[in-house]
Amino acid sequence: MTESDAKTEGTTPGPSVLVVGTGAIGAFYGGKLAQAGAAVSVMCRSDYDVVRAHGITVESTLGDFHLKPVAVVRHAREVPEPPQIILVATKVIPEMVDVSALIAEAVGPETAILLIQNGIAIEDPVVGAFPSNEIISGLAFICVTRTAFGRVVHQDFGRLTVGCYPEGTSSRTQALARLFSSVGVPCEESANIVTDRWRKLVWNAAFNPISVLGGGLNTREILESAGALKLVRRIMAEVCLLAEADGHPLPSGTVEANIEGTRAMKPYKTSMLLDFEARRPMEVEAILGNAMRAARRLGVPVEHLEVLYVLLRLADVKNRLG
Amino acid sequence: MTESDAKTEGTTPGPSVLVVGTGAIGAFYGGKLAQAGAAVSVMCRSDYDVVRAHGITVESTLGDFHLKPVAVVRHAREVPEPPQIILVATKVIPEMVDVSALIAEAVGPETAILLIQNGIAIEDPVVGAFPSNEIISGLAFICVTRTAFGRVVHQDFGRLTVGCYPEGTSSRTQALARLFSSVGVPCEESANIVTDRWRKLVWNAAFNPISVLGGGLNTREILESAGALKLVRRIMAEVCLLAEADGHPLPSGTVEANIEGTRAMKPYKTSMLLDFEARRPMEVEAILGNAMRAARRLGVPVEHLEVLYVLLRLADVKNRLG
Numbered sequence: 001m002t003e004s005d006a007k008t009e010g011t012t013p014g015p016s017v018l019v020v021g022t023g024a025i026g027a028f029y030g031g032k033l034a035q036a037g038a039a040v041s042v043m044c045r046s047d048y049d050v051v052r053a054h055g056i057t058v059e060s061t062l063g064d065f066h067l068k069p070v071a072v073v074r075h076a077r078e079v080p081e082p083p084q085i086i087l088v089a090t091k092v093i094p095e096m097v098d099v100s101a102l103i104a105e106a107v108g109p110e111t112a113i114l115l116i117q118n119g120i121a122i123e124d125p126v127v128g129a130f131p132s133n134e135i136i137s138g139l140a141f142i143c144v145t146r147t148a149f150g151r152v153v154h155q156d157f158g159r160l161t162v163g164c165y166p167e168g169t170s171s172r173t174q175a176l177a178r179l180f181s182s183v184g185v186p187c188e189e190s191a192n193i194v195t196d197r198w199r200k201l202v203w204n205a206a207f208n209p210i211s212v213l214g215g216g217l218n219t220r221e222i223l224e225s226a227g228a229l230k231l232v233r234r235i236m237a238e239v240c241l242l243a244e245a246d247g248h249p250l251p252s253g254t255v256e257a258n259i260e261g262t263r264a265m266k267p268y269k270t271s272m273l274l275d276f277e278a279r280r281p282m283e284v285e286a287i288l289g290n291a292m293r294a295a296r297r298l299g300v301p302v303e304h305l306e307v308l309y310v311l312l313r314l315a316d317v318k319n320r321l322g
Numbered sequence: 323m324t325e326s327d328a329k330t331e332g333t334t335p336g337p338s339v340l341v342v343g344t345g346a347i348g349a350f351y352g353g354k355l356a357q358a359g360a361a362v363s364v365m366c367r368s369d370y371d372v373v374r375a376h377g378i379t380v381e382s383t384l385g386d387f388h389l390k391p392v393a394v395v396r397h398a399r400e401v402p403e404p405p406q407i408i409l410v411a412t413k414v415i416p417e418m419v420d421v422s423a424l425i426a427e428a429v430g431p432e433t434a435i436l437l438i439q440n441g442i443a444i445e446d447p448v449v450g451a452f453p454s455n456e457i458i459s460g461l462a463f464i465c466v467t468r469t470a471f472g473r474v475v476h477q478d479f480g481r482l483t484v485g486c487y488p489e490g491t492s493s494r495t496q497a498l499a500r501l502f503s504s505v506g507v508p509c510e511e512s513a514n515i516v517t518d519r520w521r522k523l524v525w526n527a528a529f530n531p532i533s534v535l536g537g538g539l540n541t542r543e544i545l546e547s548a549g550a551l552k553l554v555r556r557i558m559a560e561v562c563l564l565a566e567a568d569g570h571p572l573p574s575g576t577v578e579a580n581i582e583g584t585r586a587m588k589p590y591k592t593s594m595l596l597d598f599e600a601r602r603p604m605e606v607e608a609i610l611g612n613a614m615r616a617a618r619r620l621g622v623p624v625e626h627l628e629v630l631y632v633l634l635r636l637a638d639v640k641n642r643l644g
Binding site: 210213214215216217221225227228230231303304306307308309310311313314315316317318319 | 532535536537538539543547549550552553625626628629630631632633635636637638639640641
């Protein structure tokens with residue numbers, strides 16, 4: 001594969017974008033936007049020096065590429081003028097600095113905020129902080145890992161779904177879909193992104209916790225255990241009930257389609273398991289906590305989900321703090 | 323504390339006892355029976371040479387003592403004549419050699435088989451193999467650990483409950499209660515030992531799995547988590563329902579009494595957690611598997627128990643085999 005420098009210098013036809021969080025997701029999608037002609041700046045902290053000096057190199061199955069940002073900043077106040085799009089790709093964990101506070105000084109009246117993050121209801125705090133800005137919610141289906149500061153490896157997939165939050169599409173989502181598609185990243189607009197988030201949660205809420213609590217299992221090991229598979233089905237059924245109660249009914253074959261889809265995949269370690277093994281915080285609240293809160297609000301019994309939530313929260317703390 | 327040799331030589335007033343399994347439980351209670359005047363032989367495998375040469379030393383809060391068995395054998399066929407009592411104190415795990423096969427050649431028509439083991443319904447295979455022998459079921463409330471071959475440390479408690487299986491008491495249970503009590507081990511007879519096993523399972527089924535699945539928690543850490551405590555209560559309630567459906571109703575305050583009792587204890591690592599940390603097999607089947615099978619037989623829904631069972635079984639395999 002050849003490495004081609006993303007064109008970010010000089011006048012660009014694309015929008016100005018500020019990427020917040022230069023982990024794997026931010027680097028990959030930010031880099032792709034730069035490749036598509038966007039003027040991409042990045043905001044980062046721990047990896048600031050490396051990214052400022054060298055940019056970010058992405059080894060990708062789509063062809064390696066390099067992101068040389070227009071600007072690298074530590075704080076939103078260093079951004080000279082509000083970007084057209086702020087791409088937020090940070091992990092959704094309580095210990096994370098509040099995203100809204102992090103970006104506030106860079107948000108102008110015309111800035112759209114694109115959240116490419118896991119979980120359910122993760123948009124609400126941002127909507128609360130910026131009620132008159134366009135909030136675009138994005139779901140990434142991708143295997144991508146940061147292997148070092150300034151270095152990301154994209155192993156598989158890459159598809160993106162974007163939609164206005166809480167619903168609809170806009171000229172901005174259309175432009176994003178075109179930009180990403182122009183550089184080989186399948187990107188579809190969704191008029192019902194919350195439904196899509198529930199659909200993705202069906203998989204995440206089942207496979208992620210079981211992979212960790214079962215002692216470190218990949219997807220195949222889960223599928224091969226009759227007991228685990230039964231538990232997967234029950235969790236998925238609970239999430240389907242939740243989605244329906246939330247006004248986002250999923251197709252009747254959703255559970256089996258998820259299981260068959262997983263069977264067709266190579267054995268795969270979930271993101272929670274990777275985080276757990278590296279003793280990093282897991283996205284317990286975004287994936288399970290917010291689902292539990294929705295269940296409480298909607299009065300839906302989700303007993304299996306709750307057991308996993310309780311155990312995983314305990315295991316997360318113990319894993320990090322001893 | 324002084325170390326006193328258990329008197330097992332010469333003519334003894336006590337019964338002849340064969341202890342099967344010289345782990346912590348077998349060594350402690352076998353040693354105490356020897357101290358009380360029983361003629362105690364032991365059957366062991368991995369620690370045969372050490373025990374044969376040096377016997378077993380027990381450091382105990384009740385005073386240190388030493389068990390010098392009348393005989394140390396590897397196989398039941400080496401036992402010259404059937405003992406009056408066979409004390410089985412092996413761990414109840416599927417990988418364990420079948421206890422009945424292990425002891426068959428030492429069982430005479432008058433031999434009583436005393437099972438001091440964890441779990442529920444653990445007597446059934448033994449009853450099936452020796453239908454005309456007296457089966458005595460015993461529950462130990464004790465903190466005791468084998469620290470090396472031939473070396474056991476008794477940290478706390480020690481109380482024993484014994485009863486005929488499935489119910490009643492006998493001259494043998496009475497004799498055992500007297501023997502143990504004579505050497506400082508509180509031992510009460512129970513006419514409803516199955517009820518007592520359900521009662522003990524209330525605690526075990528809740529605290530053991532959560533201690534492991536929660537990432538390695540002691541009893542205090544479990545009690546201090548609102549989520550974990552709620553889960554503890556639900557599991558305990560399910561076991562109470564099971565016990566009742568099995569014809570062994572427990573007192574209405576059982577759940578809260580268990581929680582209060584645990585609060586009053588020093589923070590404590592469960593036996594499953596100790597096994598898990600040492601990468602030894604956990605007693606998943608004896609404690610949860612048999613409860614699940616009872617639930618299926620009795621038609622009692624035990625959803626929380628089932629989640630823990632599935633996850634713990636997976637974690638157990640992964641923990642030992644990678």
